[in-house]
Amino acid sequence: MKTVIHWFRRDLRVSDNVALSEASRRAERVIPVFIFEDAFRTGPDVGAARLAFLLQSVEALRKNLAELGRALIIRCGKSEEVLPRLCAEAGAQAVFANKRYEPYAQRRDEQLVGLLNAAGFGFELFKDAVVWEESEILTQAGKPYTVFTPYSRAWKARPLPPPKEKLKAVSQTSPVPSLPSDTLPATTEEMGYPLTQTIPPGGERAAQELLRRFMAGPVDAYAESRNFPAVDGTSRLSPHLRAGTIGVRTILAELNLARDKKAVRPPPSAGSVNGADIFLNELIWREFYLQVLHHFPHVTRGAFRPEYDRVAWSENQEHFQAWCEGRTGYPIVDAAMRCLNATGMMHNRLRMIVAMFLTKDLLLHWQWGERYFMRQLVDGDMAANNGGWQWSAGTGTDAAPYFRIFNPVTQGEKFDAEGKFVRQWIPELAAFPDDMIHQPWENPLLLSRSHYPQRIVLHEEQRPKCLALFKAVK
Ligand SMILES: Cc1cc2nc3c(=O)[nH]c(=O)nc-3n(C[C@H](O)[C@H](O)[C@H](O)COP(=O)(O)OP(=O)(O)OC[C@H]3O[C@@H](n4cnc5c(N)ncnc54)[C@H](O)[C@@H]3O)c2cc1C
Structure with a gap:
């Protein structure tokens, strides 16, 4: 395969990105694309804070890609219209993307497979946002778990995958065709959502910095301090996990390193003993709820029970x-x-x-x-x-x-x-x-x-x- 479009969605990073790694392994040319979908600014759940974080994170991604000699192509519109057109423009054979788990996103992706295939292009999705997805952790009867503790036990019993390599600088022998790119709105106000909140910075570097800070100390006391809002005791990584400015495998690798270091130095206090384990549990809660959403999509409309x-x-x-x-x-x-x-x-x-x-x-x-x-x-x-x-x-x-x-x-x-x-x-x-x-x-x-x-x-x-x-x- 010669040319692949990597479609960035909730994976706004160049490191530890499964679809992006696969694209660079299998294609000579990788074209990084972000689509600013109409749906981002419509719908009852749109919020200025999340939109602003997204804009910051896309801008950070653009800069990170530029450092690797790669241009992020931005297109505004509907993915089902943008992608087939872009494949034809770029001479790409396929679109690669990381899988999404929300019911509406899965429906859209199913439609896209049909649409792109009918136009003669491939569309491949990869597991990236989670360690284990909905079909991988099931009860012995092959049913989804509905209780967290046995789910987490099954989750932990499996070996952890290592992080993926960072994207390499563009190869001089396979230059990427230059394609026109749209510009993103400069502020959320332009989209009708004035930002009144002071939000944390987006982007991959900000995420790495939070991870480094957390693993250098707070993780040790996490079991206790995570309960106290006046203490800076948690990772604050949730906006990054949501936008995909950090990979979950990277977090787990750092967590293991922190655990290894702890094994050679005595714990600073009794309450800190299980910090890393409790933190791991929280990451598993995230995956637990994603699989609940997949198996029981009625929860978006009403009670689980x-x-x-x-x-x-x-x-x-x-x-x-x-x-x-x-x-x-x-x-x-x-x-x-x-x-x-x-x-x-x-x-x-x-x-x-x-x-x-x-x-x-x-x-x-x-x-x-x-x-x-x-x-x-x-x-x-x-x-x-x-x-x-x-x-x-x-x-x-x-x-x-x-x-x-x-x-x-x-x-x-x-x-x-x-x-x-x-x-x-x-x-x-x-x-x-x-x-x-x-x-x-x-x-x-x-x-x-x-x-x-x-x-x-x-x-x-x-x-x-x-x-x-x-x-x-x-
Ligand atoms: C009513 C309610 C609404 C919530 N809404 C969201 C939401 O919209 N988005 C969101 O990411 N989290 C949500 N959470 C879970 C949790 O409150 C946040 O993930 C956490 O406060 C984020 O801070 P942190 O990154 O410092 O977490 P840490 O304590 O450092 O935990 C690490 C990561 O684990 C995950 N995590 C932690 N706790 C939970 C949990 N209970 N459920 C699922 N994942 C978890 C998050 O990705 C988090 O970043 C909600 C919890 C409640 C009770």
């Missing part, structure tokens, strides 16, 4: 607005939501707290929260977001059901004991002492002077209402 589609959720729009804007009167919930609105990021512990609060205290449909998250998050990912929301609402794969209800006060006291995180995002509460920061209503005088709102619901009253709602459909 359909009986919970009958829950009579509240439709109180004022409560929903207060939750979105961080005005519920519960400091840990409000601080988390304000952080999300300002940065497009939210710590995992906080995601669980605010999701529980929306569903179990405000009794609002989890899909309202799911959608709001998708619009705000830099890392908004259909599988992980849906899995996280259904887990929190108690409608998902998890056997621990709806009666797991977080108390927002005790969660705050446990995971933000000194109120450091709360004070960062709710300056109105600065004057409250540590022992009252999570229940400011205990000091009505100070609260009335603070401009911080009263609670919109009382947790102790909502809890039994929530249990009754779920019991009614059991």
